Amino acid sequence: MDQKNVLFTIFGGTGDLARRKLYPSLFRLYQKGDLGEDFAVIGTARRPWSNETYHEVIKNSIASFQPSNKEAEEFASHFYYQSHNVKDTQHYDALKKLSDELDEKYSIQGNRIFYLAMSPNFFGTIVSHLKSQGLLNTNGYHRVIIEKPFGNDYQSAADLNDEINQVFTEEEIYRIDHYLGKEMIQNISAIRFANLIFESIWNNRYIDNIQISLAEDVGVEERGGYYDKSGALKDMVQNHILQMLSLLAMEPPVAFSEKEIRTEKIKALESIRMFSEEEVRKNFVRGQYVAGEIGDDQFRGYREEENVDENSLTETFVAGKFLIDNFRWSGVPFYVRTGKRLTEKGTRINVVFKQVPVNVFKDSVTGPCDQKSLAPNILTIYIQPTEGFSLTLNGKEIGQGFQTDPIKLEHRNSSDIIENTPEAYEKLLLDALNGDGTNFTHWDEVAQSWKIVDRIRETWDKDQQTPPGYRAGTMGPDEAYQLLEKEGRHWVWEPDEWYRQRGLLK
Template identity: 75%
Template sequence: MSINYKDVDEMDNKKVLLTIFGGTGDLAQRKLYPSLFRLYLKGQLKESFAVIGTARRPWTNNTYREVVQKAVASLAQTPEQAATFASHFYYQSHNVNDTEHYVALRDLADQLDEQYQLAGNRLFYLAMSPNFFGTIVHHLESQGMITTDGYHRVIIEKPFGTDYNSAETLNAEITDVFSETEIYRIDHYLGKEMIQNISAIRFANNIFESQWNNRYIANVQINIAEDLGVEERGGYYDKSGALKDMVQNHILQVLSLLAMEPPIEFSEKGIRQEKIKALEAIRIYKEDEVKEHFVRGQYAAGKRNDQTFASYREEENVAADSQTETFVAGKFYIDNFRWSGVPFYIRTGKRLTEKGTRINIVFKQVPVNVFKTSINEPCEQQSLEPNVLTIYIQPTEGFSLSLNGKEVGNGFDMHPVKLDYRNSSEILENTPEAYEKLLLDALNGDGTNFTHWDEVAQSWRIVDVIRHAWDHSTAEFPNYAAGSMGPKEADELLEKDGFKWIWSPDVWYRERGLLD
C-alpha cells in the first residue's frame, strides 16, 4: 500500500502525551494506532510525543509495542520505521477504580513529559465503557494529572449515555473536572471526507444554496445501510438497537449539517451554533404519533446471491425472543421557515442488501410539465423523474445530479441523465481516515467535528420519545428478510406521502433472481 505524504513545517509538530484508557482494545488496535501512525508519517507527530496505554492486562512495554507494530505493519515502509514509532508507547497495567494505580500513572506521565519535552500537554482518550468515565476523570483530577502547564483535553467515545437522563448525569460528572471546551465527544461520521463536504456543496455552490429550502426541495433522504449482521457485538447490540446505535448520533448529526442555516463565519463556534439551532427545530413527536412516522424492524433468516443468513434472534448473545430493532426508518420535520413541510426521511439497518451511506436531496417537479407522450396528438403527459442530488459517503465517495434530458433520435422522449463524480481510487487511498482527522483536530484544539453537549442533549430528547413509545408496545418481529432493504412498511412510509426511496439496491438483485 503506497501513501503519498508531504512534510509539514516544524511548527505543525504536536507535542503531547496521549493516555489511552482501553489501550489493549479493538478500537485502539484497529483505528487509533494506525491513525496516530499516519500522523507520524506526515510529520504531525515527530519526536516530542508519547503514548501511555492502560488496561487490566498485565502487559509489559515490549508486549504493548509488539501489538502497536502489528497494528501499523501494513502502513509502515519498513519494520524499523514501525519499531521507531512504537518506541514512543508505554504500557501501564491499570484498575480504573484503584487510586494507587493513578499515582503510578501520574509518575509515568511526569517522567515522559520531561523525557520527551512535552510542555505539559495532555490528551486523555477514554476508549472504555461510559460507566467508568466519571471515575476516571475524577481520579485524574484528584491525583494531580491535569495540573501541568500545558493543555488538558479528554476524548470520549460513544455511546454518551443510554437516554437523556443518563447522558445528563454522565455530562455532569465529566464537566466537574473538564470544561466544555476541553471535552471532545467523538462521532467518527463527522470525520468522514464527504460528511465534511456537505458544507462545501451547500455553501460554495449557488445553484444549490439558492434552492436549499422548502420552495424547491420535496424531501431529503438519509441512508446508512449495513450488509453485515451484528457479528460479535450481539451482547452489546441487544441492549442498544438501531435507534440508539445509529439514529441518536450519526443520523441526527448528518441531518443537522444538511438543515443548518449558513453560519455567519465558517468557524467552530459558527457551525456549532447553527447545528444546535437545527436540532432544536426538529419536531419532537408525541408518543402516539411515533407509529405514524417511524418503522422498526428486525431481520429474519434470508438469502442473497446464494448466501444464506441467520435471523437476528439466532445470533450469538442475542435473546431468543428479543424485541431489539435492527432497522429503523422514519420521518422528521423541521419546524422553521426554511424547512417547514419538508420531510427528512431516515433509514438504517443491519443485514440490508448493500453496505452504503448516501444522502439524496430530492427536488420538486417543474410547476407545469409540457412534455407529452406524443407531440402531434393531445394525450397524456410523460412522467418526469425528480432531479436528485446524491452525496455518496461510503464505500464510494462523491456526488451526482440527475436531470431529465431528451433521448437521442426522432420524437421528444424524456429520460433521466446523471452527472456523476466519484473520487478516484488514488484519492480514496490517500484520504485521511476519520479517526486520523479527528485525532488531529483534538491535538489542534478544534472541536468543530465533535459534538457539543447541547447537540447530544437535544438528540436524546428527540430519540427518547420514540424509544418510550416502542417500549410500551410489542413488535411483530422478525419482519424483514436478511438481504432485503427492510420491512415493507418502510416503503409505505414514503408512498403515503407520494414519494419513494431513491436508493433501492434490492430491485437490482430481485430483477436478476438473486434475492427472494
C-alpha cells in the same frame, strides 16, 4: 510543519478500537510529520503486558502501511504500557509518575490528551481520579476524547456530562462521532455553501424531500450482547443520522468557524418536531432481520445470533420521517433509515427536488407524456463506501420527438484518492491536537438528539410489540416502503431491485 508536543493516555489501550483505528491513525500523523519526536503514548488496560508486548501490538497494527523496520521501531518506541485498574487510586499515582517522566523525557510541555476507549460506566471514575491524583496539574492543555455511546438516554447522558464537567470544561471535551470525520460528510457544507446553484434552492420552495440512508450488510457479529440492549435507534439515529440531518438543515453560519457551525447545528436540532406517541407510531417504523439469502450466501436471523435473547424485541432496522418546524424547511419531510443485514453496505443522502410546475412535453407529437413521467431532479451525496456526488437531470432522448430521459452528472473520487484520504479517526485526532472541536459533538447537540430519540423509544417500549421481520439481504420491512408510498413518494436508493431482477433475491 507544526509538530505537536503531547502525551496521549489511552484507557482501553488493548482494545479493538485502539488496534484498528487509533494506532494506525497516530502512525499516519507520525508519517506526515504532524507528530514529531516530542510525543508519547501511554496505553492502559487490565492485561499484564510489558512494554515489549505492547510494541509488538503497535507494530502489528500498522503493518498494513508497510513501514520499514527502522520506522516501525522508532514509532513504537514512543509507546509505554501500564497495567491499570480504573477503580484503584494507587494505579493513578503510578500513571502520574510515568506521565511526569515522559513529559520531561520528550519535552511535552504539560500537554495531555486522555482518550477514553472503554465503557462509559467508567468515565466518571476515570476523570475524577485524573483530577484527584494530580494528572491535570501541568501548565499545558488538557483534553479528553470520549467515544459513543454518550449515555443511553437523555437522563443518563446528562448525569454523565455532569460528572465529566466536574473536571473538564465543555471546550476540553471532545465527543467523537467518527462520521463527522468522513470526507463527504465534511463536503456537505462545501456543496451547500460554496455553490449558489444549490444554496439558492436549499429550501421548501424547491426541495420535495430529503432521504438519509445508512445501510450495513453485516449482522450484529460479536456485538450481540451490546446491541441487544441498544438497537438501531440508539446505535445509529441518535448520533450519526441526526448529525447528518443537522448539517443538511442548518442555516448558513456567519463564519465557517467551530462556534458558528455549532450554533446553527443546535438550532436545526431544536427545530425538529417533537412527536406525540400517536405521531411516532405514524411516522416511524422498526424491523428485525430474519433468516435470508442473497445468491449462495445464507444468513441467520437476529434472534439466532450469539448473545441475543431468543425472544428479543430489539430493532435492527429503523425508518422514519422527521419534520423541521422553521421557515426554510416547513413541510419538507426528512426520511431516514438504517439497519443491519441489508442488501449492501452504503451511506448516502438523496435530495429530491420538486417537479416543474408544468410539463411542456406532455402534448408532444410523439405521444402523451404525463407529468409523472418526468423524473425528479436528485442530488445524491455518496458518503461510503464510494465517495462523491451526482445530479440527476432530465434530457431529451436521442431520436425523433421530445421524450425525456434522466441523465446523471456524476463525480466519484478515484480509488487512489480514497485510499490516500485521511481516515476519519486520523482527521479527528489531528483536530483534537489542534484544539478544533468543529467535527465533534457539543453537549447541546447530544442533549437535543437524546430528547428526540427518547420520545420514539418510550413509545416503542410502551407498545412492547415484536418488530416486523425482514429477510436478511433486503432493504427492510414492507412498512418502510409504505411509510413513503402513503405520501406518494418512494426510496430513491433501492439496491435490492438489482438482485431481484437477476434472481439472486426473493
